[in-house]
Amino acid sequence: MGCSSDDAMMVDDEEEVVYTNGSADFSTFVALGNSLTAGYSDGALSLQGQEASLPYILSEQFSLVGGGEFTQPLVSDNLGGMTLGGQQILDNRLILSFASGSPAPVNVSGMPSTEVSSVLSGGFNNMGVPGAKIFHLGVEGYGNVGGLLNGTANPYFVRFASSANASIMADAMAQSPTFFSLWIGNNDILSYAIAGGAGENQAGNLDPTTYGSNDITDPNVFAAVYNGLLQILTSGGAKGVVANIPDITTIPYFTTVPYNPVPLDATTAGMLNAAFANYNAGLQQMQSYGFITMDEMNARTIVYSEGASNAMLIEDEDLTDLTAYGIPNYRLTTANDLIVLTAQNIIGTTVNEDPTLINGVSVPLSDQWVLTPQEQQMVATAQTSFNATIDALATNYGLAMVDVEGVMDMLANGGITVNGSTLTSTYATGGAFSLDGVHPSSRGYAYLANEFIAAINATYGSDLPGVNPIDYTALYLE
Known part of the structure; x- marks a missing residue:
């Protein structure tokens, strides 16, 4: 099959689209x-x-x-x-x-x-x-x-x-x-x-x-x-x-870092729990005196366990101030806390290269890393x-x-x-x-x-x- 030079050629002419500005003037x-x-x-x-x-x-x-x-x-x-x-x-x-x-x-x-x-x-x-x-x-x-x-x-x-x-x-x-x-x-x-x-x-x-x-x-x-x-x-x-x-x-600055990213083996979890035993006992005493409620005592109690999803230790300024009794404002993070993205650079690092001082585990994260x-x-x-x-x-x-x-x-x-x-x-x-x-x-x-x-x-x-x-x-x- 073929065609001659006399055959008509069909060309699709696309019309230029013209847009309008309505009542707005975009000149400046x-x-x-x-x-x-x-x-x-x-x-x-x-x-x-x-x-x-x-x-x-x-x-x-x-x-x-x-x-x-x-x-x-x-x-x-x-x-x-x-x-x-x-x-x-x-x-x-x-x-x-x-x-x-x-x-x-x-x-x-x-x-x-x-x-x-x-x-x-x-x-x-x-x-x-x-x-x-x-x-x-x-x-x-x-x-x-x-x-x-x-x-x-x-x-x-x-x-x-x-x-x-x-x-x-x-x-x-x-x-x-x-x-x-x-x-x-x-x-x-x-x-x-x-x-x-x-x-x-x-x-x-x-x-x-x-x-x-x-x-x-x-x-x-x-x-x-x-x-x-x-x-x-x-x-x-x-x-x-x-x-x-x-x-x-x-x-994502507030939704990327999980509240519970800390992996612990049984031995380390046991050592940490022993280290916080006096802190937990102090909370129980403060509750018995009526200085804090049972709910706050439970929220502040520090307990770690074996596994990959332990919460982090933080300092929470909104807790009842018990520092006069030698009890700091510590607690573990919950799903209601937002951990800022940059905290991923400090969580799990050591303080002064001391393997017992671990940020977010044995050393609390300060206010700047968590939005409570x-x-x-x-x-x-x-x-x-x-x-x-x-x-x-x-x-x-x-x-x-x-x-x-x-x-x-x-x-x-x-x-x-x-x-x-x-x-x-x-x-x-x-x-x-x-x-x-x-x-x-x-x-x-x-x-x-x-x-x-x-x-x-x-x-x-x-x-x-x-x-x-x-x-x-x-x-x-x-």
């Missing part, structure tokens, strides 16, 4: 927030992370409907660390290494080339600043290099602040945004949680200048500042999208209040709102299927989170970008397309 998009906006991932801010940052992905889709150039304060390399005066002050990013024979997160080696004091020029659309709390956005001098030594400045903002006295908000508004994203407030509870509750709950304290770096922000302060930010951002008629704060118990139920409740109470504020103000200002809390819940409870691949919050292998256990992977940010786009389309009548999260990296290997 400015993103405000913290590390989640900056593109922070794997414990650092790298070029790869910034190139897959949530707002950058959004800006690429906005460009289909008139969105303008989106500039970011790019770091100098993919190592992620930073130097000040030639001395490294921020760690390099994490990668999954198989050098030890089993996979483990390690900091990539090399001296970073990003120097904090080398200030970048020009305005930037991505105003995400790692470490920023809600009340930091309006602080003048937050990018003053001279303030790094006394802790009043942020090294990430130092790199691109327009002046020593600039604030994040002022630099953002100098660009006259027509559309904005605001995802802020995570650090107002997260810094406390990551520190294992080694901070203070500042509920009732309306002066954030007195807060410590790991404290929980007062809900009234949060509400007042958030409202003030939206008043400024919408003052020129800009529209925008905001996002709420996830439940910290859904992220009481501490979790303080975080949850603040988060609930913060999210109620965000939801109400998003409605009041007519803004698109993204339920990131709901997304994280789904990732932690069965996962989310995307184009045949399932994203979960499982550490290292789930695809949604990076190796620091807190920040999304590039794939996770891409999925969140789609959630932002869906909310924007629903609110403003646009029909922006999403991206394929599977096109983005889930895990960086050595």
Whole structure:
């Protein structure tokens, strides 16, 4: 069979898809927030992370409907660390290494080339600043290099602040945004949680200048500042999208290390029980005097057994203080405790190379390694209040709102299927989170970008397309 040159050739002409912006104007998009906006991932801010940052992905889709150039304060390399005066002050990013024979997160080696004091020029659309709390956005001098030594400045903002006295908000508004994203407030509870509750709950304290770096922000302060930010951002008629704060118990930083990881043989368990016999007897005496309840006595009693799943010894400041009687605030962990991810580096190690002094077994883990139920409740109470504020103000200002809390819940409870691949919050292998256990992977940010786009389309009548999260990296290997 054959054909002649006279036979007609059929050509499928694909019509170009035209997207619309609805009632939103994306010509000047400015993103405000913290590390989640900056593109922070794997414990650092790298070029790869910034190139897959949530707002950058959004800006690429906005460009289909008139969105303008989106500039970011790019770091100098993919190592992620930073130097000040030639001395490294921020760690390099994490990668999954198989050098030890089993996979483990390690900091990539090399001296970073990003120097904090080398200030970048020009305005930037991505105003995400790692470490920023809600009340930091309006602080003048937050990018003053001279303030790094006394802790009043942020090294990430130092790199691109327009002046020593600039604030994040002022630099953002100098660009006259027509559309904005605001995802802020995570650090107002997260810094406390990551520190294992080694901070203070500042509920009732309306002066954030007195807060410590790991404290929980007062809900009234949060509400007042958030409202003030939206008043400024919408003052020129800009529209925008905001996002709420996830439940910290859904992220792998708090769900990866089990509460009972201690293996013991019968001999070691017997030795430990003998060592804690006097402690247990003291508890019984305190209970008989009525100083503690029977339930607290049982909760504090230290008993080890032969096997691979012994709980860990911790110091719990919320227990009844019996130190005046020579009885420390010790107990064993339970399934209700959350062990922070970094505790895996200390559990089972010895103190001063003494084989009898084992962290988490014969030596209690301190407050910074465990988030107790009481501490979790303080975080949850603040988060609930913060999210109620965000939801109400998003409605009041007519803004698109993204339920990131709901997304994280789904990732932690069965996962989310995307184009045949399932994203979960499982550490290292789930695809949604990076190796620091807190920040999304590039794939996770891409999925969140789609959630932002869906909310924007629903609110403003646009029909922006999403991206394929599977096109983005889930895990960086050595």
